Amino acid sequence: MQSTWKVYILAIVSFLVGTSEYIISGILDQIATTMGITVSAAGQLITVFSLAYAIGTPILMAVTAKWDRRKLLLSSLGLFAVANVLSFVLPGFGMFIAARILMALGAGMVVVTALSIAAKIAPAGKQASSIATVTMGFTASLIIGVPLGRMISSAYGWKTVFLGIALTGIIALIVIAMTIPRLKGDQPIPLLQQFALLKKPEVALGLAITFFWGGGYSLAYTYISPYLLNVSGVGDNMLSSVLLAFGIASLIGSKIGGYSADKKGISFTLFGGMVLHVFSLLLLPVAAHSLSVVFVLLMLWSFAAWTTGPTQQYNLVTLIPESSGVMLSLNQSMMQLAMAAGAGIGGVAVSQVSLASITWFGAAGVAIAMVAVYLLSRRSSVHTELGVITIKNYR
Numbered sequence: 001m002q003s004t005w006k007v008y009i010l011a012i013v014s015f016l017v018g019t020s021e022y023i024i025s026g027i028l029d030q031i032a033t034t035m036g037i038t039v040s041a042a043g044q045l046i047t048v049f050s051l052a053y054a055i056g057t058p059i060l061m062a063v064t065a066k067w068d069r070r071k072l073l074l075s076s077l078g079l080f081a082v083a084n085v086l087s088f089v090l091p092g093f094g095m096f097i098a099a100r101i102l103m104a105l106g107a108g109m110v111v112v113t114a115l116s117i118a119a120k121i122a123p124a125g126k127q128a129s130s131i132a133t134v135t136m137g138f139t140a141s142l143i144i145g146v147p148l149g150r151m152i153s154s155a156y157g158w159k160t161v162f163l164g165i166a167l168t169g170i171i172a173l174i175v176i177a178m179t180i181p182r183l184k185g186d187q188p189i190p191l192l193q194q195f196a197l198l199k200k201p202e203v204a205l206g207l208a209i210t211f212f213w214g215g216g217y218s219l220a221y222t223y224i225s226p227y228l229l230n231v232s233g234v235g236d237n238m239l240s241s242v243l244l245a246f247g248i249a250s251l252i253g254s255k256i257g258g259y260s261a262d263k264k265g266i267s268f269t270l271f272g273g274m275v276l277h278v279f280s281l282l283l284l285p286v287a288a289h290s291l292s293v294v295f296v297l298l299m300l301w302s303f304a305a306w307t308t309g310p311t312q313q314y315n316l317v318t319l320i321p322e323s324s325g326v327m328l329s330l331n332q333s334m335m336q337l338a339m340a341a342g343a344g345i346g347g348v349a350v351s352q353v354s355l356a357s358i359t360w361f362g363a364a365g366v367a368i369a370m371v372a373v374y375l376l377s378r379r380s381s382v383h384t385e386l387g388v389i390t391i392k393n394y395r
Helices: 003-026 028-035 039-063 069-089 093-121 127-156 159-179 191-199 201-221 224-230 236-263 266-286 291-319 321-352 355-386
Strands: none
Touching: 003 028, 003 039, 003 069, 003 093, 003 127, 003 159, 003 224, 028 039, 028 224, 039 093, 039 321, 069 093, 069 159, 093 127, 093 321, 127 159, 127 236, 191 201, 191 321, 201 224, 201 266, 201 291, 201 321, 201 355, 224 236, 224 355, 236 266, 236 291, 266 291, 266 355, 291 321, 321 355
8 A cells, every 4th residue: 555545544534533522612611401411511622632732742751752653553542542432332421531531532542643653654755745645644633623523413412423433443443553754753852951941931831822822712713603503593403514624714714825835824824823723712702792793703713823833833843843743742742731721721711701702812912923823933033133143944
């Protein structure tokens, strides 16, 4: 089998992982109703998942660094599939949280290992595009996985979604065992050595951009289903279509973000996307009476938010080019911490203020990220002029 098709198999695996993470936002209201809990309590499922992912992944990857990559991918995907089965069969909110923790640990190792394998099996000169293909699986989970999951949950119950993910994961296990070659593990990089990069001010600022942008996005997106149903007046029969449009806009945003970063520069793309991000979130509650305007603002929000994702990854790689792998790993953990913080703060906002307030709090988080972009841009320019450091391609 050609390496290109093997990379697509890995992309399908990342699609499954992305769906398992993002689907909660699409069925949050159904989980809350079925389990007899509040929407804000159900939102903490995302907080738990993200925290387990962010904290557990670097530790587990360090422990298993020398493992054969195929063995590690099969083991982590197996854990992921088992966790989805447990989500389907175990009763109660507490057991579901436990299953989500296992799911997050498996998902984190699946993603990092899949990206590593994609780079190793790619033809010479196509490593970056292979990694991008695997990453696109996450975007596809927003476009297809979340709205499809909403439709399945409406027809057969929300737990059925996790059974479907588990069964697909088992099929993926068999395919991977038959197609992906054995690959040597890497030399482990001590966690302390990885975290030492955080002492660099430019790295701290760069990761702060990820945290506040991701947190602002997560704060609002976590509660998107109940928000659309109860604040914007979107009917349950329309929700899947709206989520599909949201996902398509995210795909377009990712493509435009990468193009703009190459042509206009990183600072311009990050700042411009965040301005539109804040603008759309602030206007959403104001436009709640008009379904068509809400739809347009949702598309603008998704488009603007996802122009930041690939641009920010490229931004962090250019900050410390010689430690690009570690930077991407730190960024992934920071993004998951941001998702956890956003979902947690959003839960407080929903229970203590109002459901409508989540967009305002989300906009505040993104606005702080804009300040970090400005400070990093200024610092980079000053240091370049003084000849202290040179950060290439940060324009």
